[in-house]
Amino acid sequence: MTETPTAPQLAIDADLQAKLDRLRAIFTDMDRVLVAYSGGIDSTLVAKVALDMLGDDVLAITAVSPSLMPEDLDEAIAQAQFMGLTHELANTHEMENPNYASNPVNRCYFCKSELHDTLKPLAKERGYPYVVDGVNADDLQDYRPGVQAAKERGARSPLAEVGITKLEVRQLSQSLGLSWWDKPAQPCLSSRFPYGESITLEKLARVAAAERYLRNLGWRQVRVRSEQETARIELPPERIGEFVTSTDLDALVQAFKAAGFAYVALDLEGYRSGKLNRVLSSEQRQEYVRA
Structure with missing residues (x-):
């Protein structure tokens, strides 16, 4: 990604506006928050709304490992810069865990365990009482072992809490002027x-x-x-x-x-x-x- 122009804004209906208002309220109540920020549209929307509500009290962290394409990392960095988001990188080491590398059916559990075992102490050290991710309401209907790992470590999923679906993530992203609102999903x-x-x-x-x-x-x-x-x-x-x-x-x-x-x-x-x-x-x- 070499540039991130503002997208034409999309008007949203009353129901989606109400969800956005509840999402904003969640962040207002949080005061300071660390965002597990992959650069995908879900975590980017979370970071954008958190930034709008809390400003400098938001820190976005992108986990860097061999399962992340360098191009996707570059896009995550460019998007954060476009939004004016405080953004840092943290190396994760899930490949060193045989429970991950052997690729069992719950591999994502060990991936998210490594991620949040990295982010949780970092958040505590920096004075961020909350860690949030980009899990949306649709994710809760699919096989997602990583969701459980994040929950066990105290992370919150504001999109899912409000009931925002993947389609609504795209609609809200476009309504907020994010040019990557139609970005394809890029899992690890x-x-x-x-x-x-x-x-x-x-x-x-x-x-x-x-x-x-x-x-x-x-x-x-x-x-x-x-x-x-x-x-x-x-x-x-x-x-x-x-x-x-x-x-x-x-x-x-x-x-x-x-x-x-x-x-x-x-x-x-x-x-x-x-x-x-x-x-x-x-x-x-x-x-x-x-x-």
């Missing part, structure tokens, strides 16, 4: 691996290189799923035909092989959020769903 690179396949630094690097190649071709909503030695590309279903006819497939295959993959495949179903969770039993899903 570890989410590209099927449960049970171990995650290594080398595997993360090859996924990052493959997705970077596709982003440089202009594809915003894209995933490269890594299954052993195979890269499986996911794109919006309605654009698969365009991809096949407009892309130099030979060049793409060679680029993916140079990144470290042996095979390249295209998922004909297309991109679906949470697709890897299909293998989970209903019991596994319910363990961490907090409706």
Whole structure:
């Protein structure tokens, strides 16, 4: 991201305005707050509203690890600068935890445990009584072990508390003039691996290189799923035909092989959020769903 122009503002209806008012009230009551800020639209909206209410009493921290693409970190930094947000980086070390690197079905629990075990003492040391994240109301309906880890460590999720959905996050972001209101979701690179396949630094690097190649071709909503030695590309279903006819497939295959993959495949179903969770039993899903 080289620039962050102000977006044309969108008028919101009375119900969403009421949610925004309640969100603002939450931050007014908090006084000083540390935001777990990934640079995604959820945590960025949280940071923006907190900043509007509390000004210099807001600190945003972005966790830096091998599962974060450098480009996404650059965007997070640029967005924080655009908003005038006090922003710092903190290294996390989830890859050193075998419970994370072995990629069990609750891998995200160990990721968020590491994140909040890093942020909580930092907040206490700096005098911030609250740590908040960007979990929204829709997240509580999906399999999200990380939500439980954050809750156990005392973090709050203001968007979820107010009942703001992902669509409403985008609407509010546009209404507040944030140019990245339609930014695609970019979960960590570890989410590209099927449960049970171990995650290594080398595997993360090859996924990052493959997705970077596709982003440089202009594809915003894209995933490269890594299954052993195979890269499986996911794109919006309605654009698969365009991809096949407009892309130099030979060049793409060679680029993916140079990144470290042996095979390249295209998922004909297309991109679906949470697709890897299909293998989970209903019991596994319910363990961490907090409706």
